[in-house]
Structure formats: structure tokens, C-alpha cells
Amino acid sequence: MTDQPISTPPAELAEAVTAVLPGARTDLEALVRIPSIWADPAHADDTRRSADAVAELARDAGAAEVRVIAAEGGAPAVVAHWPGPEGTPTVMLYAHHDVQPTGGDEHWTSPPFEPTERDGRLYGRGAADDKAGVMTHLAVLRAYGGTPPVGVVLFIEGEEESGSPTLTALLAEHHASLAADVIVIADAANPAVDVPALTTSLRGLVDVVVEVSMLERPVHSGVYGGPIGDALTALCRILATLHDDKGEVAVPGLVHGSSDAPDPDETTYRTDAGLLDGVELLGSGSIPERVNVKPAVAVLGIDAPRVAEASNVLLPRARAMVSMRLAPGEDAVQAQQALAEHLERNVPWGAHVTVTPGTGVAEPFSLSATGEVYDHARAAFASAYGNSAVETGIGGSIPFIAEFARTFPGAAVLVTGVGDPASRWHGIDESLHLGMFGRSVLAEALLLHRLAGNG
Template sequence: MTDSTDSQLPQNPARQAAPTPAESEREAALAESVQLSLPSSIADLTDLVRIPSVSWAAFDPAHVAASAEAVAALFRGTGVFDEVEVLRSATESGELGQPAVLARRPAKNGRPTVLLYAHHDVQPPGDDGDWESLPFEPTVRGDRLYGRGAADDKAGVISHLAAIRALTDVAGPDFDLGLVVFIEGEEEFGSRSFATFLDEHRDVLAADVIVVADSDNWDVDTPSLTISLRGNVTFRLTVSTLAYASHSGMFGGAVPDAMLAMVKLLATLHDDDGSVAVEGLTSRPIETPDYTEQTLRHEAGLLDGVEPIGTGPILARLWAGPSITVTGIDAPSVANASNTLSPTISARVSVRVAPGQEPGDAYEAIEAHLRSHTPFGAHVEIDDVDTGSPFLVDTTGWAVAAAKDAMRDAWGREPVEAGVGGSIPFIADLVRVFPEAQILVTGVEDPHTRAHSPNESLHLGVFKRAIATEALMLLRMNDRNS
């Protein structure tokens, strides 16, 4: 591991007052606890990664249930919670959602309550052949731990666990800070029972500060606090032109097949430079840090000769503008292709919505575009629609300052306030139910994590510093009156 093993935390020049000798001693002890416990934290993480807890409907839900029980056992083992439960709530359609873990200990002596969120479900692994090591066999290569969920978001789960353990080592198990732990089991499948879960357990989940450990950092040496997230609209688009498949030699050239219609329709979603060409999808003017095309190429894996798409500052395109991606197509495979005109083709479309635009408005805009640009009079159906709201963090609260202070001290670098091109739609539900809570979006990922992709990995130095950051923040909040 390239990361330093020195347990001494650098002093924070931005704190309002210099730490007392006793505070400095406690914070040094905290950093040492995080360092000494790192091997066991990594071991706990690898045990979780071995559980293939894919929450999508086509996968075995028993694995998600096993993952929830394993997570609950870990938090019970801390000995600091009054109760740790595995719970399920219904989705809007009435089906039971995937199991979540909920734990709570009340605050004492006027201290604040902090809700720690992460999720224990993971994305499907895809083709094992695309992985350098099997997706559910966690493997360390160099400074990184590889495996599905090693970063997104089982490392978030264990960072909460390790921070609580370090806090307990230094402050004792009878600390005053209130803690709620909520580890969701279906974030990767749209958090479909999330809103119901919040409403059913509102009193237990209520907190002054909510820490969502499901984002990334500027790079492996520099922390970031996520202050904006794009929303999302996803749906299945089906295009049909024929009642049944017809011989391509007999009718090709006169009869439009569904693949041709789908390709032409999807092509209307972007201009020639790759910019989104859907009227009604908006962008948000923002100032962004410096970020070069060379950095983009390195972090995204752009092949030589392939040019970026869109216009304007790169980070503004990623953080504050819309994007449209076709993430899947149901069509005959190349191996099974026959000389026929396809009657029906379906595609999965993912739209990222800029902060400031409601996802419902974005959906109406793209639906209107698709229906008005459909070629050849093809029949179009849009279904399986999911939406999620964008999010902007209020950076004026004391919790944001506390988080940045802890990042600065644990990493020894000035933190970056960053946007993220991805979406965490459930945050809108948190804002709805807990409008007074301060929300901090943190994480353990970095630009090379490859979350959702083959060879997902966690940088172990980032993991340690993320734990140290949260532990330090909790220790300091334990001294704060709410």
C-alpha cells in the first residue's frame, strides 16, 4: 500500500480553535485505532463481498437476505446499539422490498444524532470473462481490492462500522452521540421500498446529520464532499414495425425493420458533436475546478483517437448537464442472427437530469421527442419508467464545515467540493421526510473504482482515510451540543 501508515493526524488550520493537548491525544489515539484495525476491516469487507447480493429481480433474493444478516451481525458486534434489526417494507406496487438493516442508540446530554447510510446490495457482475479475477472472489492486487461491491457500496458499510469501532475505542462504549445506522438492500434496484421504509420508521431514523457514504473522491490522495448530484430517468423503449419476422431478401429495401427504426430514432437524441438534442432538457450554469481532457481520457479509459462529446467545460458536462445513454438492447445476437427483418426491438435508456430540473419534466420532454421523431410511422411503447430527483447540498451548515475539517485532517489535503454525474435518487426522499437534517454525501470511491463495471475495485489507502475521516467527525460531534 502506498498510503502512509503514520497514525498521527495533521493539525487542521481551519478549525476555529487549536485542539487542546487532551483533544490532540484523543485524535492521535483515534487514528492509531483506525490503523491497527484496518486488517480486520478489510477482512470484514472481503467476507461481505463474497456474498453475491444482487438485488435485481432476476437474481436470487436469498443472497440479499444473507448479506443483510451478515451486516446486522457486524453491527450487533459493536455492542453500542440498543437494537439491530433486519426489516423490509413494501414497494408502491405492494411487493416486499429487499431487507435493510436498522440500528439505533439515542443521544444523551444534548448531543446530536447522526444517521449513517450505506447499501449492502450490488450490481449484477456481468460476464465473468470480463473480470481479471472472479467478481465475488475478493482479490488484492497492488493497492486495490477487486470484487463486485468492494467499493460500491460494501466499503461504505464497513467504513461506518470501522468508524464506530474507533469511536468506541477512544470514547468508550457509553459515548453521548446519538447514532442511527441504515443499511439499505435495494439501492442498485431503484430503492423501490425506500420511501415507505422512511415513513414507517420515521421516528427511529430522525437525525440532525445524515451521512450518505455512497460517492467518490477527487483522486486517491484528495478527498471530496459531493455537493451536487444529477437526477435520472430510465425506461424501456420498444419499437415495432412488423407483425412477425420477414425474410430480409424478399422484403428488405421496401419494408422498414424495427432495428432500422430504432437506430434512426436513437440517433436523434444527440447532435453531431454528441450533445443532447432533446428540447426541454436543461443545464445548470456552474463553476468547476480545473479538469483537463487528458485527465478525462485517463480516468474514463478513452481509446486513442476517440474524442470527448459535448461542449463547454468538461466537469460542467458531467455534473450540470443532461446525458442520455442506451444501456442495453434486446435484439438478436450476432451468433444467432438470421436473414430476417426484426419485427420488434427494445432498448433500455438512461437519462441523467441536471440539478434544478424535475425528473417528471425531463421525462415529458424526452417522451415528446421520441414520439415526434419516430421514423416510418413505427409503433413506439415506453414503459418500466423510473425517475429520481437531482440534489444540491446546502453548504452553509455546521455539519459541512465539520466534514471538511475532518477530511482535511485525516487526508492531509484540502477537500474539494465536487459534483457527481451519477444519481442517488433516494436523497430527495430524505429531504422530504427530514427537511431540517443536514445531509453529507461522502464515499470511499475514486476515479479508478469502476463502480458498476467489470473489475470494480477499492483503493485501500482511500478506504483507510475514509474511515479515519468519519471516525474523527463522529468523535468531534460527540463533544458538540446539538
């Protein structure tokens, strides 16, 4: 692959994008103020309000048709259409309007649902993930005055942060109205605010709940402690077998990939993660390999008494949720089974163990970014950012991307970014770099321009 030459954007299009950015930011702030946490039933009405707000913005951007749709039991999504000139391709622009829980409002520097600018960044839950993606698409359509040079289907999902459980049903029911030649997914990240990326691989995700039982009931630790063990200690011993002494995942039979991507500066990487002084990085290989193309295991929660509620008894049972990220090329169901079998094999002291697979299975995904559409994307992004686009993997999981690829096998899938390493997606003080937001709008506008045959 060779770098695309970096050209100057068409003056009229660049000016149109600049003109719509202030209004796009205002509307982004309004969306951030809506706590659309679909995963929390208390915010179901907020999520519906968020969908209605997006639908109204689509109407204002000149959509010929706008619908708010939902599968049974699912979150509201928005579908809108802008017909293109005859003979031009149809492009789906995807983002999602639901957001993660805040992780505790008290931990934020400013209130999570009150957008606040500091040092050129807009802080707030969803400011980057993924209401910036929503407004990137809408700003592009505004820059074209509601008449884009290609056909556009806007699809704004409402339950991505919950694993898109009803997306398959939505795609099946609305297949004809969502069909597209190109799918642009604005739900990834760039390696820097001035370096665009095309995401070409994503890790998969599975989880299990492991429950250990040792006693029929709690018993006094002074009377029985010694010969009688407790379930929490047994559970800890099982969980300790998930990694070796270097922190490598010890579950056998998993796929491990390799990467020639350069290492980031380790000090910056540690600082971005908030790693404490003296704490070691886990595993081996380059950081891109460990993050993007190797498995990772984490214990996400344990059911056991809190310290303040503990008493001198031996616990009869304890359980934990174990999550595992999967390298591209892995089979998620087989990997989940391998994790379950590993836990079952490593039970100490004859304890009883039950491993229950989670239902949120996300397959890993990879693509080959070759062909005319990807060449157009590289040229558009290089022109908007002033730097050539890089191909990168992401350690996170976006289950719906594989679903789109299966449902629309002839479409070229572009996974683009509206975040950067400092965006803290899913974390405290999530933020969007406003300069990068402007570049992302221009890049997408240029992409539609080129897909219409103007490149």
C-alpha cells in the same frame, strides 16, 4: 467559502482508528465474499445472508438494538442504535450492502467475490460500492469502543443498486427510529485518494422503452425489400436523433447547468474510462460540466435478433431502452415526458411507435453545504486527509438522497466518499484504495468528535 485550517487529529482517536483497521478490513473481505446482488432473484438468499452478517457486526460493535427490517417485497435492511450522551445530536450513518452484477466473472482479473489485494487496492465487487461504506461506519463505532460521543443510527439498505424501490415505505414505517439531526451518506467518491469531497449535487435519472412497429409479420427481404422498410432500421433512425453531430443531447427543453470545477487531465480521464484511441469525447464545455450538470442520453439495450440468429427477413418490430441523466434543477417527470415526445416526433416513414415510461424515476439533487455541520465536516476531513475538502458534483444518480431530504427536512445531509476515480464502481475490477479507506474512517470519527462539541 474559505478553507478550514488543517489540524492534527487527537492522538488517542487516531490511535484507536489505526487499531481497528485490520479487523475492519478482514470483515470487509468477508462481506465482499457474499454475492448480495438483490437485483438478481437467484441471489435473494445471499442478500439476506449479507444483511444478517451486517447485523451481527453491528451487535459486536456495541449496538444497543439491532433489527433486520424489510418492506413488503423489498430487500432486507439493517437498523441499529447507539444512544448518545444527553444533549448531543443524533447522527444517521447510511450505506448499502447490496451490489451490482459482475458484468461477467470471466472479465475480471481476479474472481469478483474473492477479495484480492494488488498494489494497495482491494479488488472485488462491493469492495468500494458500498461495503466499504458499511465498514467505514462500523470501524468508527469500534474505534469509540461502542460508545460514540453522539447518538448514532446505523441504516444499511439492501436495494440501493435496484433504485431503492421500497425505501419510501421503510422511511414511513420506521420514521421515528431513523430520525436524525445529521445524515452521513458514505456512498460517493473523492476526486483523488488524498483529496476528500463533499458531494453537493447529483444528476437525476429517467428511462423509457421505445417500440417501433412496421409490419404485421416478418416478410422476405428479397421479395419486399426496397418499398417496404423494417422496424429495426426505423428504430435506429429515431435513436440517431437523440444527439447532434457534436454529441450534445438534442432533446429540447432540458436544464443545462454550468460548473467552475477544473478540468481533469484528459489523458487520465480517457484512460480511466477505457476509451479507445481516436474516439472523441461527446458534447461541449468542461468535463465536469458534461459529467455533472448537463443531461446525457444512452441506449442501454435493443430487442432484435442477434447477428448469429439473423435471417433475410424484414423485422416487423423492434424496441430499445433509452436512459437519460438529468442536470440538477430538472424536473424528472417533465424531462421523461420531453424524452418521450422527442422520440414520438422523430418517427420516420409513418412507422407506429409506442413509448413506455420506466418506473424508476430519480430526481436530481443539490444542496448548499453551509452551516456549522458542514464546517465541522470540512475541518474533520481536512485533518484526516491532510488536504482541504472540495465540493463536487456526481454525474450518477442516488435517488434515496432526495428521499432522505424530504423525509427529514431539518437534517443536514453529508454525502461523503469511499471511492476514487480508479474504483470502477459498477465496472469490471472494482476496487478500494486501502489507504483512502483508513482516511475515511478517521475523517468520520473526527466528525462525530466535533459534532459532540469537541471541535
